[in-house]
Amino acid sequence: MTDPAGTQPLPSAEAGRILVLLDASHASQAALEAAATLAATLQGELQAIFVEEADLLRSAAYPFTREIGSLSGQPRPLETGLLETRLRRRAAHLRRAAEQAAARARIHCSLEVRRGSVRREVLALTTPGDFLVLGKIGWSAATGSRLGSTARSLVHEAPGRVHLTGTRPTRPDSPVLVVVDAPETAHEALVFARARARQQRRPLTVLLVPLDDPDAARERDRALSEWVATDDPPVRVRSLRSSAPRELLRTLERQPAAEVVLGRRSPLLAGPQGDALLGALEPPVTITP
Numbered sequence: 001m002t003d004p005a006g007t008q009p010l011p012s013a014e015a016g017r018i019l020v021l022l023d024a025s026h027a028s029q030a031a032l033e034a035a036a037t038l039a040a041t042l043q044g045e046l047q048a049i050f051v052e053e054a055d056l057l058r059s060a061a062y063p064f065t066r067e068i069g070s071l072s073g074q075p076r077p078l079e080t081g082l083l084e085t086r087l088r089r090r091a092a093h094l095r096r097a098a099e100q101a102a103a104r105a106r107i108h109c110s111l112e113v114r115r116g117s118v119r120r121e122v123l124a125l126t127t128p129g130d131f132l133v134l135g136k137i138g139w140s141a142a143t144g145s146r147l148g149s150t151a152r153s154l155v156h157e158a159p160g161r162v163h164l165t166g167t168r169p170t171r172p173d174s175p176v177l178v179v180v181d182a183p184e185t186a187h188e189a190l191v192f193a194r195a196r197a198r199q200q201r202r203p204l205t206v207l208l209v210p211l212d213d214p215d216a217a218r219e220r221d222r223a224l225s226e227w228v229a230t231d232d233p234p235v236r237v238r239s240l241r242s243s244a245p246r247e248l249l250r251t252l253e254r255q256p257a258a259e260v261v262l263g264r265r266s267p268l269l270a271g272p273q274g275d276a277l278l279g280a281l282e283p284p285v286t287i288t289p
Contacts, residue, residue, distance in 0.1 A: 016042070016044050016045075016129040016130055016131065017044060017045050017046075017047050017127075017129070017130045017131070018035050018038050018039040018042065018044050018045070018046050018047065018130075018131050018133060019035075019047045019048075019049060019122075019125065019126060019130050019131065019132045019133065020032055020034075020035035020046065020047070020048050020049065020132075020133040020134075021049050021050075021051075021118070021122055021132070021133075021134055021135075021150070021154075022048050022049065022050050022094045022097075022098070022111075023050070024090060025135060025137060026135075027135025027136055027137045027148075027165065028135050029097070029135075030135055030165040031133050031134055031135040031165050032048065032097060032098060032101050033101060034133055034163065034165050034284065035048075035101075035133040035163075036101040036102060036104065036105040036107065036109070037105065038131060038133065038163070039102075039105065039107045039109075040105040040106065040107050041199060042131070044131075045107075045108055045109075045110075046098070046101075046102055046105075046107055046108065046109040046110075047109075047110055047112060047125075048094065048095075048098040048109060048110070048111045048112070049111075049112050049114065049121070049122060049125060050090070050091055050094050050111060050112070050113050050114070051113075051114045051115070051116065051117075051118040051121045051122070052087045052091075052113065052114070052115040052116075053116075053117070053118060054115055054116045054117065055117070056083065057080065057083060057084075057115075091111070091113050094111060095111045098110075098111050112125065118150050119150060119153045119154065119157075122150075122154060122158075123154070123157060123158065126158050126159060126160065127159060127160065128159040128160045128289070129160060130159075130160045130161075131160060131161045131162075131163065132154060132158050132160065132161070132162045132163070133162075133163045133165070134150075134151045134154060134155075134162065134163070134164055134165070135148075135151070135164075135165050136148060136151055136164055136165065136167070136278075136279065137151075146276075146279040147164075147275050147276075147278045147279035151164065151278075152275050152278075155264075155269075155278065155287055156264070156269075159289070160289060161192070161286060161287065161288055161289065162286070162287040163284065163285070163286045163287075164278060164281075164284065164285045164286075164287075165284055166259075166281075166282055166283045166284040166285075167282045168282050170256070170257075170258040170259075170283060170284075171256060171258075173202075174202065174255075174256050174257055174258040174283075175197070175202055175203040175204055175205040175236070175255075175257055175258060176193050176196045176197040176200065176202050176203075176204050176205070176257065176258055176259050176261065177193075177204075177205045177206075177207060177252070177255075177257035177258075177259070177260050177261070177283075178190055178192075178193035178204065178205070178206055178207070178260075178261040178262075179207045179209060179248065179260070179261070179262050179263075179266060179268060180206055180207065180208055180209065180220065180224065181208075181209040181211065181220075181243070181263070181266050181267060181268070182211065182216060182220065182265075183216065183219050183220040183223055185263040185265045185266060186220065186224075186263060188263060188288040188289055189261050189262060189263040189266075189288045190206070190224075190227060192261055192286065192288050193206075193261040194233070194235075196259060196261065196286070197233045198232065198233055200258060200259075201233075202233065202258055203233055203234045203235070203236065204233050204234070204235045204236070205235075205236045205237075205238060205255070205257070206224065206228065206235060206236070206237045206238070207238055207239070207240055207248070207251065208220075208221070208224075208237065208238070208239045208240065209240055209243050209266070209267070209268065210239070210240060210241075210242060210243055224237065238251075243267055243268065244273075245268055245273050245274065245276065245277035245280075248268060248277065249277070249280055249281070252281070252282070252283070256282075256283065257283045258283060258284075259283055259284045259285070259286060260281055260283050260284070260285045260286070261285075261286050261288060262285065262286075262287055262288070263287075263288050263289075264287050264288065264289055269287070
């Protein structure tokens with residue numbers, strides 16, 4: 001599901017490109033709608049990306065390659081010519097979908113078709129000022145809430161912000177939630193979360209992650225107390241009991257969020273546990289640099 005649309009530009013964000021990676025999955029359509037909403041809100045250009053996977057085309061060149069029919073379950077030859085035709089049709093379909101989403105949002109949109117590795121091609125197109133929007137699960141992934149391999153790589157490697165679409169609708173009264181750990185990693189996430197809360201006319205909840213260093217915790221809390229002094233939007237500060245990802249999930253079960261904002265260098269996103277956390281989170285998630 002996409003996050004709620006807003007009508008006011010984000011004060012902390014410049015009008016740059018909103019990039020969205022498209023494929024044949026349902027998650028891709030949700031990502032397109034979310035990207036169109038962001039582009040309209042930020043008054044930026046929507047750039048859709050479709051990558052024809054070179055590995056798949058190379059595989060089709062081998063005479064022994066087979067594919068399994070999604071309906072019949074029967075193996076059949078996978079031929080290069082047939083695959084090329086499918087890719088052209090898919091690109092045309094995605095171009096129409098992007099144009100329709102752009103028309104609904106009253107924005108400009110274009111589709112960039114690349115051939116190669118999805119990860120490498122997307123990273124080659126992305127700059128630090130871009131906002132990359134992704135579905136969690138790609139067309140080849142099994143049904144479920146886990147994070148797809150392409151999304152997992154781009155979350156950690158993209159130079160700018162990355163937005164992962166949510167998996168269920170959000171309630172009108174749900175807050176924007178930002179997770180704050182060390183002071184040096186928190187500023188960008190806080191600024192962006194406040195902007196999103198203002199844009200969506202929602203309250204803002206700040207979740208503090210326990211720190212092992214008492215001096216760092218005091219510095220963070222002092223800076224945060226100054227930052228939340230303004231009451232636009234209303235800010236609620238809460239502390240997590242532990243820095244374990246499961247603690248954040250438990251908190252969100254008690255208080256669902258409209259969107260979760262995390263800094264890329266947050267310990268919560270480190271390693272396999274961080275990837276599992278992103279896959280398990282149901283609200284839309286934005287990762288800030």
